[in-house]
Amino acid sequence: MNSMYSNVVLYGLWAVVPVVLAVVALRPVSARELTRFTNRYGLELKPGTMTAVTQSVRRGRTGRLVGAALGLSLYPVLLAFGVEIPSQSLAYGLVGYLVGAFMTSLAPTSLEDEVRHASLVPRRPSDYLPRIALVTPAVAVVVSTAALIAYLIEPRRTVADFYGSPSGLAAAAIAAVATFVAIRIVVARPQPVTSPEMVVVDDAVRTQAIHTLAGSGIAVALFGTGACLWAMGGAAAPGWLHITGFVAGVCALVGALYAWAFRSAPWRVERTMLQ
Numbered sequence: 001m002n003s004m005y006s007n008v009v010l011y012g013l014w015a016v017v018p019v020v021l022a023v024v025a026l027r028p029v030s031a032r033e034l035t036r037f038t039n040r041y042g043l044e045l046k047p048g049t050m051t052a053v054t055q056s057v058r059r060g061r062t063g064r065l066v067g068a069a070l071g072l073s074l075y076p077v078l079l080a081f082g083v084e085i086p087s088q089s090l091a092y093g094l095v096g097y098l099v100g101a102f103m104t105s106l107a108p109t110s111l112e113d114e115v116r117h118a119s120l121v122p123r124r125p126s127d128y129l130p131r132i133a134l135v136t137p138a139v140a141v142v143v144s145t146a147a148l149i150a151y152l153i154e155p156r157r158t159v160a161d162f163y164g165s166p167s168g169l170a171a172a173a174i175a176a177v178a179t180f181v182a183i184r185i186v187v188a189r190p191q192p193v194t195s196p197e198m199v200v201v202d203d204a205v206r207t208q209a210i211h212t213l214a215g216s217g218i219a220v221a222l223f224g225t226g227a228c229l230w231a232m233g234g235a236a237a238p239g240w241l242h243i244t245g246f247v248a249g250v251c252a253l254v255g256a257l258y259a260w261a262f263r264s265a266p267w268r269v270e271r272t273m274l275q
Contacts, residue, residue, distance in 0.1 A: 015076070018069040025065035029058045041204035042268040049201045056205045060104050064212065067100020068093045098216040102178065105186050105209035123187050127269050128210045133218065133262065136255075137176035140221040143252075144172040147228040147245070155237035162246060164230025171224030179217025186210050203269040215263035219256045226252035 037057050038045055045053060071092040078085055125134055148169050186209050191202050226249045233245015 018072045021065045021069040021072070025062045025069070029054050029061075033057055033061075037204070037208070040264065040266045041207055043200065043204050046197060048195070049197050052198070052201050053204075056201075056208075060101075060208060060212070063100040063104030064097050065100070067103070068097040071096020071099075094216075094220065098175075098220060101209075101212045101216055102182050105213055106182060123191075123206075125183055125187050125210075128187065128207050128267065129183070129214055133214050133259075136218050136259070137172075137179050137221050140172045140218070140225045140252075141169075141176050143248075144169040144225045144228040147225070147232040147248075150241065151228070151232040151235060154232070154235075154241060156235050157237050157242075160234035161242070162230055162234040164227040164232070164234060164245075164249060166228060166231045168224035168227030168231070172221040172228070173224075175217045175220035175224065179213055179221070182213045182217070183210055186213070207267050207269060211265060211267065212263050215259050215261070215265075218259035218262070222252045222256035222259060226250075226256065 034045065034053065034057065037043070037053065043049075043053065071094070072089050074092045074096070075085060075087055075089045148166050151166055186206055189206065191199060229245050229249035229252055231245075233242050233249060236242045236245060
């Protein structure tokens, strides 16, 4: 009886999470959020840029959190209509967050009613991301592929000690390609030419979008890699491969958590101001 009551309470609390996310997504931008944003990207708010920064912060937050709320709600909503899918609400929530970030970052936007032109100062992904963030998605796909090949050809144990999923390769590949394409699109987006201050704001907004895309995408890719490594190691008969799969899988999952935290990493773009 107590166990049943506990389950009801836990499910009830979990059902409230999407509602809370939706409320937080739609609330006005606080002074604390603006301060955190400006400190993170080295901005100095001025009367001419306050509105642009506020709109950008709210737009990005709304897209990400609404996407997460929809993802978390996917399983119970479909179940209510008689459609059964795997009960992986947390995974759906993470994917929803990533999709929301992609949609927000790639949708047409304007910081003001300014004219935008092709960048007069060439922009590269390395202006906004450390090199390791640029190569990690490709590495995740390579490692996932190698783990899947080993899983298919190596001798199997009678009973697996731990479990993963070879389908993690698809998650790693899709996340890597989507992240790479999205980052390239955001980097190549035309810049405002109205004032040096708006160029700085544009770089900060661009950096936030790219860090969100990179952090979320790499986290999903490494999560898929970890699933492949655990599938390989759990089923592998050779002892060295069994241990390697477990340890490497744990490292991939730790890397996924670190990548997720990278979404809010401070970063300042150093470039010559337009005059």
